[in-house]
Amino acid sequence: MKVGFGKETTVSYDIYLKERVSGETIQLPIKHVMTGGTYRADYDEKTGQFTPAAITDAWLNITYNYSHYYYEAADGDERFYGDDSDGGNANLGIRGIYGKTGAETIPMLKDLAERIETKYKHDGEWITNSRTEKIFKDKDGKEIDLIDLLEKHVTEYSTETVEKLINEGPNDDYWIATAANAIKPLYQLLAFAELRPDGVWSGD
Numbered sequence: 739m740k741v742g743f744g745k746e747t748t749v750s751y752d753i754y755l756k757e758r759v760s761g762e763t764i765q766l767p768i769k770h771v772m773t774g775g776t777y778r779a780d781y782d783e784k785t786g787q788f789t790p791a792a793i794t795d796a797w798l799n800i801t802y803n804y805s806h807y808y809y810e811a812a813d814g815d816e817r818f819y820g821d822d823s824d825g826g827n828a829n830l831g832i833r834g835i836y837g838k839t840g841a842e843t844i845p846m847l848k849d850l851a852e853r854i855e856t857k858y859k860h861d862g863e864w865i866t867n868s869r870t871e872k873i874f875k876d877k878d879g880k881e882i883d884l885i886d887l888l889e890k891h892v893t894e895y896s897t898e899t900v901e902k903l904i905n906e907g908p909n910d911d912y913w914i915a916t917a918a919n920a921i922k923p924l925y926q927l928l929a930f931a932e933l934r935p936d937g938v939w940s941g942d
Contacts, residue, residue: 750775751805751832755796755840755930755937764796764930764937772926774799775912796930796937800832803913804920808832811853817846835939840931843939847931851924858917864907871902 754763769792776799779788808831812818818834819827830836832850835843858865876882877894887895906917930937 749802751800751802751941752776753798753800753832753835753927753939753941755927755934756940758839758936758938761940764934765794766796766930766933767794768933769794770929772798772929773912774923775801796934798923798926798930800923801913801915803915804923805831806915807854807917807920808850810857811850815846815849833941835927836941838939839935840933840937840939841935844928844931844935847924847928851921851928854917854921854924858906864905864916864918866903866905868901869904871900873898873900 756763771790771792773790778791778793778795780791781788809829812829812831812834815834818830820830820834822828822830835846838846874882874887875896875898876887876892882892882895886892904914904916908918908922909916912919
C-alpha cells in the first residue's frame with residue numbers, strides 16, 4: 739500500500755535509482771524503511787495504524803516544501819544545470835541528479851547537504867529565520883490546516899499572511915520546511931547511490 743500524508747502541499751518528487759539497461763527500479767540487497775511524504779505502508783486492522791513497510795525499492799518521495807533549499811544550494815553549480823521547459827539552461831535543483839549515475843551524484847548530494855548546513859547552522863547551532871506564511875481560518879476565526887480544510891470540504895474560510903519564526907533544525911513534522919529536514923532525504927538518496935553506484939537516477 740502506498741500512503742501519502744501532507745499539510746502544506748500534495749506535490750512532491752518521486753525519485754528512483756534505476757537499472758541502466760532495463761529501466762526498472764533497482765531492488766536493493768537490503769530492505770529499508772526510508773519514508774517521505776508518500777511511502778508504502780502496512781496497515782494493522784486491529785489498531786487502525788499505518789506503519790512504514792520494509793521495501794527493497796531504491797525509491798524515495800520528497801515533498802516540494804524542501805525545494806527552495808535544493809535550488810539555493812545548487813545555484814551556480816553547473817552539475818545541477820540542464821534544459822528547462824523553454825529549452826534554456828537552468829538550475830534544476832535536486833532534479834539535477836536525473837539521468838546521472840549513482841557514482842556521479844555521490845559528491846553532488848554531499849555538496850548539497852554541506853552547503854545547506856553551512857548556510858543554516860552557525861557555531862554548531864541551527865539558526866532561526868522569520869518566514870512569511872499563509873494560514874487558513876474557519877468561519878469562527880480558528881486556524882485550520884490546509885489538509886483539514888480540503889478533507890472536511892470547508893467552504894467558508896479566510897486566509898491571512900503572518901510572520902512566523904522557524905528554527906532551521908530538525909522538526910518532527912515532516913512537512914515543515916527546515917534546512918535539517920531538507921538535508922535528511924539527501925543522505926537517504928546518498929545511501930542508495932553508495933549501494934548501487936551503477937544505477938541511473940530518474941524522477942517526477
